Amino acid sequence: MTSAASDNSRNRADALPKSWNPSEVEAEMYERWVAAGYFIADAESDKPGYSIVLPPPNVTGSLHMGHALDHTLMDTLSRRKRMQGYEVLWLPGMDHAGIATQNIVEKQLAVDGKTKEDFGRELFIEKVWDWKRESGGAIQWQMRALGDGVDWSRDRFTMDEGLSRAVQTIFKRLYDAGLIYRAERLVNWSPELRTAISDIEVKHEDVEGELVSLRYGSLDDNEPHVIVATTRVETMLGDTAVAVHPDDPRYQALIGTTLYHPITGRQIPIIADDYVDPEFGSGAVKITPAHDPNDFEMGLRHNLPMPTIMDERGRISDTGTEFDGIDRFEARVKVRERLAAEGRIAAEKRPYLHSVGHSERSGEAIEPRLSMQWWVKVESLAKAAGDAVRNGDTVIHPPSQEPRWFDWVDNMHDWTISRQLWWGHRIPIWYGPEGEVVCVGPDEVAPEGWVQDPDVLDTWFSSGLWPFSTMGWPNSTEELQKFYPTSVLVTGYDILFFWVARMMMFGTFVADDPVLTAGKNGATQVPFKDVFLHGLIRDQFGKKMSKSRGNGIDPLEWIRDYGADALRFTLARGAQPGGDLSVGQAHALASRSFVTKLFNATKFALMNGAHTGALPARGDLTDADRWIIDRLEEVRAEVDSAFDGYEFGKACEALYHFAWDELCDWYLELAKVQFAAEGSRAEATALVLGNVLDAVLRLLHPVIPFVTESLWQALTDGESVVVAAWPQATGVPADAVSAQRISDAQRLITEIRRFRSDQGLADKQKVAAKLIGLDAAGLTEQHASVANLARLTGPGDGFAVTASVEVRLSGATVTVELDTSGAVDLDVERRRFEKDLAAAEKELAATTVKLGNEAFLAKAPEAVVDKIKDRRDVAETEVARISARLAELSGK
Template sequence: MTSAAPDNSRNRADALPKSWDPSVVEAETYERWVAAGYFQADTASGKPAYSIVLPPPNVTGTLHMGHALDHTLMDTLARRKRMQGYEVLWLPGMDHAGIATQTVVEKQLAVDGKTKEDFGRELFVEKVWDWKRESGGAIQWQMRALGDGVDWSRDRFTMDEGLSRAVQTIFKRLYDAGLIYRAERLVNWSPELRTAISDIEVKHEEVAGELISLRYGSLNDDEPHVIVATTRVETMLGDTAVAVHPDDPRYQALIGATLEHPITGRQIPIVADDYVDPEFGSGAVKITPAHDPNDFEIGLRHNLPMPTIMDERGRIANTGTEFDGMDRFEARVKVRERLAAEGRVVAEKRPYVHSVGHSERTGEPIEPRLSMQWWVKVESLAKAAGDAVRNGDTVIHPASQEPRWFEWVDNMHDWTISRQLWWGHRIPIWYGPEGEVICVGPDETAPEGWVQDPDVLDTWFSSGLWPFSTMGWPEATPELEKFYPTSVLVTGYDILFFWVARMMMFGMFVSADPAILAGKSGAVQVPFKDVFLHGLIRDQFGKKMSKSRGNGIDPLDWIKAYGADALRFTLARGAQPGGDLSVGEPHALASRSFVTKLFNATKFALMNGAQPGELPDRAALTDPDRWILDRLDQVLAEVDSAFDAYEFGKACEALYHFAWDELCDWYLELAKVQFSEDEERAAATRTVLGNVLDSVLRLLHPVIPFVTESLWQVLTGGESVVIAAWPQASGIATDTVAAQRVSDAQRLITEIRRFRSDQGLADKQKVAAKLIGLEQADLTALEPSVANLARLTAPGPEFAATASVEVRLSGATVTVELDTSGAVDLDAERRRLEKDLAAAEKELAGTEAKLGNEAFLAKAPEPVVAKIKNRRDVAAAEVERIGARLAELAVK
């Protein structure tokens, strides 16, 4: 007796489109989720809290692949925790991006021949706000396209009134604690932007420069002189000493003496300092304390003058020479020409490759420059941040990144927080008419007639408050009570030091005061319990993505071409803690194929009446039914373990191979046979298939939310998989006997298919066959499945075997006899085999030639040699196999 699918199965399958087209479904699905309030966090909920704050992208930004990876991983965590019964807050927002945003607006003004000075500070800042309201935040709709399940009702901006209050509050508390001070120090200076910039905004590049050797002191070899080498000859205008190593015998008589500066005429001393490498060059170095970080430290140790010889635009200034007013690069040429004319260039300029810091924003070489700035004293703050990881209060994943963390925080230098910009948080310092200085808090006002400091704060200062300022700090809010500290921070390892460290320092500083975070009993709180550091995205060849290489990928292009699910699965599948990941078109195509496979498999199951429900007793199930249910339990445990360890790639690999290889390629095919059996057996199979698909869709939902939503709703009739429960293990012991039988059946089917291919049989061509030994192999119950999947028919009365193959299984050997007479075009098969034999012989000859080349073997790495040996062995086996088959055909 055969069983038909239930009458309503066709209608349920028809609820799905003919094929999966993400462009038709995704946008509407996302807006329905938002409208339903699935992503809004409830501070009054009794559920355990789980919270993530989105690393705030720049308001000027667009979604690049790094963002797409970040967001995919955070959304995966948030969706899974929501399904596991947590009250989830994923809080979005944007950074005001002081330099980037001001630059955008200034460029717009420049089109009309205007500068910010033409408008004045107040009006210019209002123009920036206008731009932000009209054009900023393009990344928000891109986040929607990606499927970010963020709580849009709590969207934040670092210049919002509440966040500005938080900035002013912590500045005053740090200032009152003596942790913020003003001092003249060396900074990274951008002449084009005319501001100090942070270390993270400086990218070091190898540059081909010129190394020039100069003579200081007398031009007479018999009189005191030294020779120094430099790549920046223009900075010699600010030299205030020449340094040598204290133990260098060549300069013992000169230490403490002075030499006349070749251009300015100043007398500059020769100082002894251990920093100097006596083996490099002449063993003497020029010291320009105001324009080189190493020279600055030497200048401090020896109490040297530190004249700044460049203005804010990078032009020579205050030297009293003919070079004043020249751009630094022009001056480099002119100073060298003058020195050469005077006979002080003692060696021709020669190429010299060295590392030069460049502004990430403008591309220009940055200028180390002595400047009066505001600083944060970081020693105690950095120690607390280091201790938090040492004590396990915050856990870094992977642990291999911990040494880098400690190396950074244990050796952190004071942080310059002032920027010479107009857009940003104004420094809350006011100056009185008699030089008085006060720090004004958020509920305070400066005395009339006092002037506010013109600088703004580094963007990293306000973003360092992000985990708690976005939840209402310094007020005691329900959000802080429920969701702070946050559960995890997800970000790339490349900003571990710059942003993560600042959040740790500020978070621990504010929580040390019991009056600040209500309900926390005054205990010092870290801002996040886990820090997950993922790697950088590279192209499919492992190259770093960059504009100059032209190998960058716009994630929106992939969303349009393949769908958001395919993009997300590609990124999550490649993500492992701390490891870089390579992506390219082949990866996206593979992910799209996976999504399509899942869609087609579910639609097929629906057409055959699959539906979740209460499972029959295990004893009433077939071996394939019990096997797939047990495998589901095992995969669930593997996926849970991987997600808990932030091993996204491992979780995705487990789900991919289970869904594609085991569920679709094996169980669905086995189920087809069981659908055609008696009604009780068919009904049980429909329920098993429905339950497994239900769980698979829920397990995959955090990574590929759109297709799983569409499929799960039709399969189960439920409201939304977003709010469905995360699958739970059955608790039933694995049926190892059923697993072994299915494994044996799979091996038998695979070997029959391989043998059929060797015999030249078409994939769908059915042939009569006898299976001998199934009873001894304990596979009698699976004989219909083996015959169906191997395209075998029962032998007739005139059956005569023309070919046979033996397959060794776990418990016995099964012999398969086939009647292939009339089933094979012998001439066509000979031609195919001869072509394959020629290719195998060519491969064999090529590999043997390489392995017989002694010169190659001497130079080639062992893994390369091993790979070629394996290719040779495979080719040799193919030559033998094909030759044997051709010999068989020769007698037919």
């Protein structure tokens, strides 16, 4: 039976390809997993539930490195929990991306000279649905290429009927609770898109502007006047005050008076406000409440008029001046020219670098604009979201991100939720003929003849419901009972405030809903128990990836060039809680090499008969066997602890170094000697190697699923590692004696190899040698392994000692005597060592001179001095070592 198992292993090794070529394997393997139903969650299962909802990518989007990182980490968690015996639901879906999607379809219409108004609202929306069905969701097949183990049978879309019902339900509940209201407030306005946009869709960039100093009031220096500076001179058409600091002595006499507005002719007041910085510029600022956030707040404090001077397209309007109808940027030039002609430019315009918000979607500069919008009153909602973390109902990983969370939710402003679009969830507010207003719920009908509000909801409103709307809320479903609250939310810290906060606000708001409290998980106050925040991906130089820098990486290209496993391992290995990660081609190549190493090592093991099964008794194992088994157990515990703490990088590092450094570089080499022994020793080695590889492949599977599946099936002949059990603790105490012996053997082999290199011996060249003191060092059992790995042979006839080295080990010193006669070209070696000696002497001289310089020592930091001392000590050692070797070569 034993021989048959080994023979079977060799046959499966032959069935593996000659080398690992991911492009030939991954796609078919993934579809096999999907067809087998491995990723489908059973809500009726008796297993404990574990759930993650995928942060919904935009229907317009494609897989970028941020997605790839998110998805890799979520898939890693899901696959591991599935192997640990949990019923896992990783629920996928997409966001309808109101602005981005409508923008795409409008641009397609524009090619034919059409606008959405040419079709009307209903027909235009149909065209958007057509685009979604034909071209939307390209990211889904990209997710398959990455290996995402999501439950495709539960795929959701924010505009689906069920999710739309959830949106309408919570809107009405918030409205009825007095938490949704309509008001005229300042918003981020996109003139190109003609809608308000959210803060997350505004990207601030430093731009070169012009600082213009203009004069209000009299042109006579002896009459009241004030000079203010601005980069947006066109907004002076909407100025309703000039503000100064109440304690600024220059303006005390002017506070409470009025000044002549040079273009509109109005008299505008001079007000005093602590917000004004008297040290900046002239100490006076123009106030345009309808087009600047700070001015708006000041306008509220001082009850100032707030005229809007731009229409929805960013054109000057309703000012009664010759500038009406002109684009805002053209008006900036023309207003300045008129002021200059009237002598009101007090100083030459000068360049001024300042931060300007730009629309992420259209690229244009956004316009702060007073607008009538729908708002969510967030005070109580934000407090509940903050308290959930304070009370420990939701735990943020890493804890260092908690202060940012509290800073945000404790200082949150009301949220504008209306968008001037047609694609999206239409606001369920209806207006009657006499100005009546009613909010219509999902099972209600608006009165006949009433008109619905034309705006739609911000996409963050519907995605804020994602953890429970995707599971069927507001209806009672098996999914909600089994999988809600979700186990963990994985996302980047950059959207902590926008998406995470909204989900927490909505989740805590509906926490008492019987639909959510009736589940197997009991009452809950939160939508997820853990929030894991990873950092941003940067290039290999630590710079943020962006289109403008041209340093972005397409993850699909990496999948094509290196394989999905290499991409995933690169990302997971660099992921630490809250920390950014830098990636470049070198990282991908290193990950591909690791995958290749794992493939080659497993194939070699199979060719030598490695297989799984019951291990022999500990007493029948060698030191090497016990050492590798014990090290595996230590690594397993380390990996479990790291994954439990969302320390993906730590888990990957532990597995990488164990698999490469210890299993492949040491145990496999030691195993070759044991395989050569044949009989029971070879069989025991085959079992140890097979069982260790089995566990390593299962531990690595969540991160690199494709190669581990191929190798695990070949090794075990099992169904799939996807549904294999996660390695468990053995409960067997580690053998410290065996570990020390192997450590000593490794040190001895390493020192012999180093000595051989110093002697100029080729790596594969065998040299006659005597090993003296192995018995005293407790390494009798390791004699064959040391000789084999150090490329040594027995002394034989005519053995003459030409070189020797002593290696101090834990229990004794081993002396290695070598006969290198005829193995070394003495002249070549002498020249090599003379060159090395010259370099070492130069380094010694340079560091000695520097350390003898009193002026340098007095000024240099202690750390710098210590570093130079270390360099000097190393140089001294090298000079002594090389000089001794040259003396040996010269026969002195």
